[in-house]
Amino acid sequence: MAEFISGNGSSIAVFDGHNDVLSRLLREGADGAEHRFITGAPAMHIDLPRARAAGLSGGLCAVYVPSPGNEPDQNGDLPRVERHSALDQTIAQVALLRRIQTQSGGQLSLCRSVAEIHAAAQENNFAAVLHIEGIEAAGPDLDLIHVLHAAGLRSLGPVWSRPNIFAHGVPFRFGHDPDIGPGLTPAGIELIHLCNRLRIMIDLSHLNAAGFRDVERLSDAPLVASHSNAFSICPHSRNATDWQLDAIRASGGLIGLNFGVKFLDPAGKADPRLDIAVMVRHIEYLIERVGIDHVGLGSDFDGTLIADQIGDVGGLPRLFTVLRSAGYSEKDLRKLARDNWLNVLEKTWGG
DSSP: OOOOOOTTOOSOOEEEEEEOHHHHHHHTOSTTHHHHHHHOOTTSSOOHHHHHHHTEEEEEEEEEOOOTTOOOOTTSOOOOOOHHHHHHHHHHHHHHHHHHHHHTTTSEEEOSSHHHHHHHHHTTOEEEEEEEESOTTOOTTOHHHHHHHHTTEEEEESOSSSBOSSOBBOOOOBTOOSOOSOOOOHHHHHHHHHHHHHTOEEBOTTBOHHHHHHHHHHOOSOOEETTOOBTTTSOBTTSBOHHHHHHHHHHTOEEEEOOBGGGTOTTOOOOTTOOHHHHHHHHHHHHHHHOGGGEEEOOOBTTSOBOTTTOSGGGHHHHHHHHHHTTOOHHHHHIIIIIHHHHHHHHHHOO
């Protein structure tokens, strides 16, 4: 089967578990947003030309609605988002992704199955998967989930780092584990059951510990934290503790490495001078805990502060060069870059 080949001829094709391209494009101006992404948006972490050059073959493209003011209080808590505002912003971002697909001349494919991701690779197209990061737009009747699924939704995080009617997102607290707040609400339990029925992947990255345990108990799908790191190295509430990593491994799931410096640095510093060796340290720990088949990348491009040594999507080959120097085989690198993501998506979505 033909594989996506980057502009520099790299044999390492990457499928990334999380980016915030859609919300950032709209924050920087709705007019011409799709054109900027297709032709080049140098102020952003990702656009189509640089993705192709770096070997980024696709990924989960998040719909994210920021909190009012988007600034946490002294406890790291963020205010709730009003449903009607969330619905407007969700529709705008889904529509933007569809316009990018339509106007890209075949350079981007909105994929609903692993077969479609492979087909996009054969055509050298970016394989975009529609993901929701915090479903404040939906009501307890869950009607919107059916509509979004018909529009291509295949991955969903019940919460971002704030509470909603379904669950409690873990607030941003360094030096505190994710055991903050209660578990899923009755509506959240119904949401998990519906995601299982529709074969929508459930993303646990922003969910608190009680909610995580509820999903572990209720869901029949692999457990996935699309963009989280090792709490044992960086004790941030957004990172996965050892018991969560053990649960991910036991379910046949996956954890994607978050490139955000504040989720990597052992001291929790938001310092872009962070050494790329810290990323490798997290990868090594995650592999030791969950196994090489259950670790991928979840960059959080265009959603967080990235180390200067990576910078943007163009830094992906640099990460694989460092991993190669650390002794990882080409087979292992392909697993970390793409194969593990496709395997867990196939287990979740079915054939």
